[in-house]
Amino acid sequence: xxxxxxxxxxxxxxxxxxxxxxxxxxxxxxxxxxxxxxxxxxxxxxxxxxxxxxxxxxxxxxxxxxxxxxxxxxxxxxxxxxxxxxxxxxxxxxxxxxxxxxxxxxxxxxxxxxxxxxxxxxxxxxxxxxxxxxxxxxxxxxxxxxxxxxxxxxxxxxxxxxxxxxxxxxxxxxxxxxxxxxxxxxxxxxxxxxxxxxxxxxxxxxxxxxxxxxxxxxxxxxxxxxxxxxxxxxxxxxxxxxxxxxxxxxxxxxxxxxxxxxxxxxxxxxxxxxxxxxxxxxxxxxxxxxxxxxxxxxxx
Numbered sequence: 001x002x003x004x005x006x007x008x009x010x011x012x013x014x015x016x017x018x019x020x021x022x023x024x025x026x027x028x029x030x031x032x033x034x035x036x037x038x039x040x041x042x043x044x045x046x047x048x049x050x051x052x053x054x055x056x057x058x059x060x061x062x063x064x065x066x067x068x069x070x071x072x073x074x075x076x077x078x079x080x081x082x083x084x085x086x087x088x089x090x091x092x093x094x095x096x097x098x099x100x101x102x103x104x105x106x107x108x109x110x111x112x113x114x115x116x117x118x119x120x121x122x123x124x125x126x127x128x129x130x131x132x133x134x135x136x137x138x139x140x141x142x143x144x145x146x147x148x149x150x151x152x153x154x155x156x157x158x159x160x161x162x163x164x165x166x167x168x169x170x171x172x173x174x175x176x177x178x179x180x181x182x183x184x185x186x187x188x189x190x191x192x193x194x195x196x197x198x199x200x201x202x203x204x205x206x207x208x209x210x211x212x213x214x215x216x217x218x219x220x221x222x223x224x225x226x227x228x229x230x231x232x233x234x235x236x237x238x239x240x241x242x243x244x245x246x247x248x249x250x251x252x253x254x255x256x257x258x259x260x261x262x263x264x265x266x267x268x269x270x271x272x273x274x275x276x277x278x279x280x281x282x283x284x285x286x287x288x289x290x291x292x293x294x295x296x297x298x299x300x
Contacts (some may be wrong), residue, residue: 026050026051027049028046028048029045029046029047030047030146031043031045034137035140036098036099036100036136038099038135044059048074053075053076053077054075055072055075055076056072059087059105061105065094066094068094069091070087070091070104070105071091072085073086073088074086078151080110083109083150085107086106086107087105100135101135102135105139106125107122107124107139109121109122111147111150111151112212113212114283116213117142119140120141120142120150121138121214123138187282187283188282189282189284190256190282190284190285191284192291195292195293195294198273198275198280198297201275201299202275203246203248204245204246205243205244205245206241206243206274207271207272207273208239209233209242210235210238210240216262217260217262218234218258218262218268219232219260220257220259220267221233221259222257223255224253224254225253229242229244230242246296249300251298252296252297253294253295253296254293254294254295255291255292256284256291257286257289257290257291259288260288265287266285267285269283269284269285270283271283271284
């Protein structure tokens, strides 16, 4: 009985420690640029804490000693990769004269990551407390060192217990861990002359296709072997899904063909290939007329 009580007490202490760890708020600092519709640009910095998706902190516009400091409130959605916040009041102001009519900022920013780096960017609207419209603009943060902890945060105290099924490799017979269906995969980058090969276990290929960077009018076509799956499709933020049945055996060639390079070269397409519950994220980038190819090898 005494041993049981000691065990229960140890469990209670451990759980209280875990709750304390997860209840701690996280602190972040982002340094970026505010681009106004007047053509002017100003340094813009936010410092905030986050707890359960809600953020609170301050924003600094302009550079010292002429900065304006504002109180901000907002939310972060890591699933949608979105940060939204508003300047709710001005704490202090020593702002410089500008052609822009500056008011309280309302920002809706989206996180994007591709082969060029990481960016948090979005439209900024400005309104007075009496709803008078002010000069709009765009806010951009592109310091990857600051951004990655914000959208790719992991708990330091988490211990992952692997429940992966062990299977023998073809060459050595040594037991190795098999990929879990929902295990996140590193995003592969493919371009003309650099092929990617995947072993495929299901009879269906599902392709999600979208513009993971700035939407700039990129046009692509998808071709599987000799069949055109999608012709001259303009990439959008919303995912386009294509499903196709695969032969029981053999190798299938999926080609991503660049129709143009949009307004921000090169042509860049973000894809996710689904093999049942297994997902393969990719980014294909090419010059106009070039194509990136993926080999899909059916496993009997």
